[in-house]
Amino acid sequence: MKKELKIKVNGDPYHLLVETHRTLLQVLRDDIGLTGTRNGCDLGECGACTVLLNGKPVNACLVLAHEADGLEVLTIEGLAQGKNLHPIQKAFIEQGAIQCGFCTPGMIMATKALLDHNPKADHSEIKEALKGNLCRCTGYVKIIEAVEAAQQMLREDK
Numbered sequence: 635m636k637k638e639l640k641i642k643v644n645g646d647p648y649h650l651l652v653e654t655h656r657t658l659l660q661v662l663r664d665d666i667g668l669t670g671t672r673n674g675c676d677l678g679e680c681g682a683c684t685v686l687l688n689g690k691p692v693n694a695c696l697v698l699a700h701e702a703d704g705l706e707v708l709t710i711e712g713l714a715q716g717k718n719l720h721p722i723q724k725a726f727i728e729q730g731a732i733q734c735g736f737c738t739p740g741m742i743m744a745t746k747a748l749l750d751h752n753p754k755a756d757h758s759e760i761k762e763a764l765k766g767n768l769c770r771c772t773g774y775v776k777i778i779e780a781v782e783a784a785q786q787m788l789r790e791d792k
Contacts, residue, residue, distance in 0.1 A: 644712025659683045659694035670710035670739045681767030684740035691747040710739035721787035731780035733771035741767050
């Protein structure tokens with residue numbers, strides 16, 4: 635059964651006709667064409683599909699699309715302003731926190747949620763905020779360094 639879905643994604647409104655069993659991840663990737671949000675496990679275990687739903691991090695593979703009706707979604711594609719990367723994106727690049735890149739969008743979105751909520755997060759708070767995001771390539775050291783660097787960049791931008 636299809637139902638109308640009205641959501642705002644990265645500031646743009648979308649009015650779609652979507653089957654009620656489809657996930658937010660499926661709609662973002664297949665219907666809207668935003669493939670930066672990754673499909674890792676489909677079980678909410680890896681965090682590769684992390685997006686912000688009304689500012690809060692969620693696993694898009696676990697959210698039915700219609701649960702987001704009337705809400706705002708921010709994906710990795712919505713962070714940069716044109717060709718200008720967001721400070722978190724810059725920090726991940728500069729700190730070498732990206733290896734294969736598969737987990738990176740989810741890591742960055744989880745970081746955005748953390749720093750929006752707690753711009754002065756300490757090392758243990760950073761680790762706690764990222765615990766739902768798995769990376770098979772790194773030992774997480776560079777990722778945590780990137781979050782700390784992003785904190786500094788965001789402070790300097792203010």
